[in-house]
Amino acid sequence: xxxxxxxxxxxxxxxxxxxxxxxxxxxxxxxxxxxxxxxxxxxxxxxxxxxxxxxxxxxxxxxxxxxxxxxxxxxxxxxxxxxxxxxxxxxxxxxxxxxxxxxxxxxxxxxxxxxxxxxxxxxxxxxxxxxxxxxxxxxxxxxxxxxxxxxxxxxxxxxxxxxxxxxxxxxxxxxxxxxxxxxxxxxxxxxxxxxxxxxxxxxxxxxxxxxxxxxxxxxxxxxxxxxxxxxxxxxxxxxxxxxxxxxxxxxxxxxxxxxxxxxxxxxxxxxxxxxxxxxxxxxxxxxxxxxxxxxxxxxxxxxxxxxxxxxxxxxxxxxxx
Amino acid sequence: xxxxxxxxxxxxxxxxxxxxxxxxxxxxxxxxxxxxxxxxxxxxxxxxxxxxxxxxxxxxxxxxxxxxxxxxxxxxxxxxxxxxxxxxxxxxxxxxxxxxxxxxxxxxxxxxxxxxxxxxxxxxxxxxxxxxxxxxxxxxxxxxxxxxxxxxxxxxxxxxxxxxxxxxxxxxxxxxxxxxxxxxxxxxxxxxxxxxxxxxxxxxxxxxxxxxxxxxxxxxxxxxxxxxxxxxxxxxxxxx
Numbered sequence: 001x002x003x004x005x006x007x008x009x010x011x012x013x014x015x016x017x018x019x020x021x022x023x024x025x026x027x028x029x030x031x032x033x034x035x036x037x038x039x040x041x042x043x044x045x046x047x048x049x050x051x052x053x054x055x056x057x058x059x060x061x062x063x064x065x066x067x068x069x070x071x072x073x074x075x076x077x078x079x080x081x082x083x084x085x086x087x088x089x090x091x092x093x094x095x096x097x098x099x100x101x102x103x104x105x106x107x108x109x110x111x112x113x114x115x116x117x118x119x120x121x122x123x124x125x126x127x128x129x130x131x132x133x134x135x136x137x138x139x140x141x142x143x144x145x146x147x148x149x150x151x152x153x154x155x156x157x158x159x160x161x162x163x164x165x166x167x168x169x170x171x172x173x174x175x176x177x178x179x180x181x182x183x184x185x186x187x188x189x190x191x192x193x194x195x196x197x198x199x200x201x202x203x204x205x206x207x208x209x210x211x212x213x214x215x216x217x218x219x220x221x222x223x224x225x226x227x228x229x230x231x232x233x234x235x236x237x238x239x240x241x242x243x244x245x246x247x248x249x250x251x252x253x254x255x256x257x258x259x260x261x262x263x264x265x266x267x268x269x270x271x272x273x274x275x276x277x278x279x280x281x282x283x284x285x286x287x288x289x290x291x292x293x294x295x296x297x298x299x300x301x302x303x304x305x306x307x308x309x310x311x312x313x314x315x316x317x318x319x320x321x
Numbered sequence: 322x323x324x325x326x327x328x329x330x331x332x333x334x335x336x337x338x339x340x341x342x343x344x345x346x347x348x349x350x351x352x353x354x355x356x357x358x359x360x361x362x363x364x365x366x367x368x369x370x371x372x373x374x375x376x377x378x379x380x381x382x383x384x385x386x387x388x389x390x391x392x393x394x395x396x397x398x399x400x401x402x403x404x405x406x407x408x409x410x411x412x413x414x415x416x417x418x419x420x421x422x423x424x425x426x427x428x429x430x431x432x433x434x435x436x437x438x439x440x441x442x443x444x445x446x447x448x449x450x451x452x453x454x455x456x457x458x459x460x461x462x463x464x465x466x467x468x469x470x471x472x473x474x475x476x477x478x479x480x481x482x483x484x485x486x487x488x489x490x491x492x493x494x495x496x497x498x499x500x501x502x503x504x505x506x507x508x509x510x511x512x513x514x515x516x517x518x519x520x521x522x523x524x525x526x527x528x529x530x531x532x533x534x535x536x537x538x539x540x541x542x543x544x545x546x547x548x549x550x551x552x553x554x555x556x557x558x559x560x561x
Binding site: 020021022023024025026027125126134135136137199200201202246247248249250251252253254271272273274278280281282283284304306307309310313314317 | 329330331332333334335337342343344368369370371372373374375376377378380383384387388389454455456457458459460461463500502517519524525529
């Protein structure tokens with residue numbers, strides 16, 4: 001009941017819902033960048049949505065089944081194959097001993113999620129197995145190391161998949177509409193700029209009227225400089241009156257604007273406190289969708305109320321109940 | 322000065338409690354009192370309570386309550402704060418080997434201040450500092466305030482790698498790097514004390530509100546404490 005890593009690819013990490021209740025110690029959140037996709041992969045196997053899985057960025061990962069084992073995939077289409085045959089992503093698959101599961105390269109989206117029955121076995125560090133490389137916490141070795149050749153992924157439960165679940169198609173069932181920026185079980189291309197929901201707040205009042213107008217009406221382009229800490233947007237230069245701000249705690253999705261006027265969206269592995277003025281925070285749903293976007297993707301920032309954002313969030317959680 | 326806390330929305334599940342507008346050591350007892358009041362009033366409804374110099378970030382469990390409900394309860398909790406007694410925090414003595422080989426900016430700070438390197442060390446050790454916040458990295462404590470003469474702006478180009486245990490100054494703040502990391506602070510010495518330990522109860526040596534006293538030690542003592550004497554390469558620029 002395990003999978004051996006034959007080739008690790010650029011970055012494959014053990015992830016779960018991240019570390020909670022430790023931000024005041026300077027420890028980052030970590031966890032699945034597209035937590036919705038991890039949730040769906042786990043749902044397919046009947047796991048809790050934040051059970052540990054593997055976040056596969058871009059592809060390049062090759063796994064060999066050491067015994068029969070059920071797996072489920074969601075998120076990006078990284079051209080997964082089973083013994084060279086394209087793999088359907090919508091339902092759980094049972095690998096036979098010796099079969100090879102390979103992720104080739106991105107066809108749609110950036111990060112795929114692999115779930116195993118019950119989750120993946122690893123020791124929790126500060127309440128989570130999520131691997132944060134910068135901090136040296138979590139992962140299979142406990143010290144944050146990404147997956148490497150020879151690593152073995154062991155499911156927490158020694159059982160075959162018992163569900164007959166299938167991922168919802170991109171329609172009302174999944175809550176996903178084309179281009180609305182809502183993350184789905186599988187990543188699909190958008191017709192135009194993606195709408196990312198942002199709850200306005202923080203230092204938004206310190207920006208000029210023109211800058212605010214442009215922030216919410218212009219199209220933003222994702223920069224090459226993007227990782228698990230933050231994703232830069234390029235577009236109109238945003239200007240404000242604030243300088244020399246005192247550092248304060250930063251929530252997930254915070255849209256901070258350094259002196260160059262180009263926003264950085266702070267993601268799962270962000271620093272815990274920081275001192276740049278912010279427009280507010282993207283919703284976790286928008287962050288999940290953003291995590292699947294390649295550089296040069298165009299996005300809109302769309303203001304939403306905290307109440308609306310909460311309704312959307314709870315609706316997503318309810319889909320897994 | 323008794324603060325009048327303001328509540329600001331910063332994300333769909335997070336509020337900032339803003340107590341002050343500027344950094345001052347006298348603010349810490351109030352910030353810590355706010356942390357206590359928030360934890361007591363919200364209990365498990367608060368997922369994160371993150372103090373910093375002038376603020377407390379509160380992330381709530383959105384499954385259990387709305388931001389509006391949290392706002393109302395925080396308002397109640399913060400209505401009658403009294404500052405936490407300063408003696409509640411621990412006092413940590415941190416032995417530091419101050420030396421140009423592990424603290425390449427020791428001389429720069431001395432030059433800027435018009436004093437000798439020994440005087441920089443003396444003055445850095447002369448005060449107990451407050452831990453204002455933990456952040457940047459696990460166990461990294463932002464401390465202050467160092468006296469005006471030692472205040473030095475961050476390096477224009479941060480180092481790619483600062484050694485673990487490095488003691489630095491940025492403006493009027495001072496800190497110790499718990500682990501190797503990039504960093505832009507002016508380095509003046511190194512300690513063998515571990516600031517973050519996954520096996521330690523509570524994980525970090527410092528807590529916000531603790532007091533820290535630096536004690537100068539010689540190379541032999543530093544080595545006997547397990548200190549790493551590998552020299553720290555100078556920053557790319559000089560005399561920033």
